[in-house]
Amino acid sequence: MIFAKPIIHNFWVNFIKDNFYKEKLFKSKLNSFHILNLNIANENIEKIKNFFLKNNLSYQIYYSFKTNKSEEIVRYLSKKEIGIETSSEEELKKSLKYTQKIICQGPKNDVYLKLIRKNNQIINVVNDNEELVKSIKMKIKNIMIRIGNLKDSSFFENYTHFGFNEDEIENTLKNIKNNEKQINFLGFSFHLDTTSDDLKILYLSKAIYFLTKARIMGLKPQFLNIGGGWRVNYMKKEEWEKIINFIYEKINQNDKSYFWNNHNFGILKIKNRLFGEGSFYPFYSEVAEEKQLEKIINSENIFLNENNLKLLKDLSIKIIIESGRFLLDQVGISIFKIFNVLENKIFIDGKATDIAHNLDILYDPILIRNNKKNNEKFNHQNNDGYFIFGKSCLEDDIFFKRKIFFEKIPQKDDFLVFINTASYKQDIFANEFITHSQLRKYFINS
Numbered sequence: 001m002i003f004a005k006p007i008i009h010n011f012w013v014n015f016i017k018d019n020f021y022k023e024k025l026f027k028s029k030l031n032s033f034h035i036l037n038l039n040i041a042n043e044n045i046e047k048i049k050n051f052f053l054k055n056n057l058s059y060q061i062y063y064s065f066k067t068n069k070s071e072e073i074v075r076y077l078s079k080k081e082i083g084i085e086t087s088s089e090e091e092l093k094k095s096l097k098y099t100q101k102i103i104c105q106g107p108k109n110d111v112y113l114k115l116i117r118k119n120n121q122i123i124n125v126v127n128d129n130e131e132l133v134k135s136i137k138m139k140i141k142n143i144m145i146r147i148g149n150l151k152d153s154s155f156f157e158n159y160t161h162f163g164f165n166e167d168e169i170e171n172t173l174k175n176i177k178n179n180e181k182q183i184n185f186l187g188f189s190f191h192l193d194t195t196s197d198d199l200k201i202l203y204l205s206k207a208i209y210f211l212t213k214a215r216i217m218g219l220k221p222q223f224l225n226i227g228g229g230w231r232v233n234y235m236k237k238e239e240w241e242k243i244i245n246f247i248y249e250k251i252n253q254n255d256k257s258y259f260w261n262n263h264n265f266g267i268l269k270i271k272n273r274l275f276g277e278g279s280f281y282p283f284y285s286e287v288a289e290e291k292q293l294e295k296i297i298n299s300e301n302i303f304l305n306e307n308n309l310k311l312l313k314d315l316s317i318k319i320i321i322e323s324g325r326f327l328l329d330q331v332g333i334s335i336f337k338i339f340n341v342l343e344n345k346i347f348i349d350g351k352a353t354d355i356a357h358n359l360d361i362l363y364d365p366i367l368i369r370n371n372k373k374n375n376e377k378f379n380h381q382n383n384d385g386y387f388i389f390g391k392s393c394l395e396d397d398i399f400f401k402r403k404i405f406f407e408k409i410p411q412k413d414d415f416l417v418f419i420n421t422a423s424y425k426q427d428i429f430a431n432e433f434i435t436h437s438q439l440r441k442y443f444i445n446s
Helices: 010-017 019-027 039-054 071-079 089-095 110-119 129-137 166-178 197-216 237-252 290-297 308-314
Strands: 032-036 059-064 083-086 102-104 122-125 142-146 184-189 223-225 268-270 273-275 318-323 332-342 345-348 366-368 387-389 415-418 441-443
Touching (some): 039 059, 071 083, 089 110, 102 110, 122 129, 129 142, 129 166, 142 166, 184 197, 237 273
Parallel strands (some): 059 083, 059 318, 345 387
Antiparallel strands (some): 268 273, 332 415, 366 415
16 A cells, blocks of 8 residues: 655645535535635745846746636736736737737747737747748747757757757848848747756757857847746655655566556566656656756856856846746645545546546545545545546546555545646646536635
8 A cells, every 4th residue: 555645735735624615515516626726826936036036137937828728827927927928829819818928939820920910929939930931021020039959969859840940040040130120039949848957958058059149140139938847846755756666666566456457657577677767757856946947047058168047147138937837836726526436446526637638647636535424434444445537438537547545435425636736737638528517617815
């Protein structure tokens, strides 16, 4: 039996314990829903601000709309003077209700481009020279250039299909110089779908190199957009190591009873040896959040042999950070009612797509007992564990590929609380399959 406890913000610890909220929960007709407290985002904003202030570095914070599609989050953060990063015309339309401080990302069709031009927004050119030429012809003024594949990253060759490859950058700068009167070239950006610090340092180094080159050509870039993808810790170190070691141990023992449908997390046992690092998202890292920002920005430039932080200050560059996961860390939880318990299976009133389909979440949900209905004589430990299933007709409607253990026996009408779901988990796969509505979001101001 293994428990993998998540980090829980004190607000949610007290919320789960609070009998007032429990009474509301048990009396409500809602079986599954999300709850968010946006005041927690203030703590995350302060962490980012304090990092930049400590390092005497100019900055702007943007929120990545795709992290959670709720407009209420955009409204709230806009009042905090946080900008919004959009990736579609619909996100842009919604953001414009609350702010003009917007950066437009993503591949852009003509509808998106026309909306950007109409509202004089910043465009991050993410595709190729054709998108840049079209933007100039459409008289879109404020332009940034996204950096694509680098020659120096042979290990990551063809890493991304977004941005201008290094071989294209020099001609792109010449094109910008030739159209300098029509456009306002703001600078460069990079956005990496990775948790690799080495790759982030490589791209930061190359971006500063390009900024220096642009200045030599007589251009006046003022910004560097370093995107998002900043790690947060969902678990403490000891909890993370405990669950990882447990998974390796059971696979090594060929004990398949703990894993659904022979799932192996990308780990193979061949001739009594284990191979593979495991396909785990790093729910704990020694360097996360503002510490990761510190490591990346205060690194040595690979190409200019100077400290990147010093170079940014010397160039008077303002850093733009587009955060989603970091800003919404601990902001939301998701609650599901148990409608059946059958041997080692728990069925909850929702679908796995309601919080993250086929994502191996390595921290446990929290059980809230409905004591009025469930007799306390069941308060003993179950050593067999449970697989947790959704309510659809699909075999893969399963919330974890491993067994979950509880200190008390879960029963019908109890609730399971999934911690820290506001960023990505609540929306990225959400759908209305079997005409089961997407979960409602409720906001608490406390």
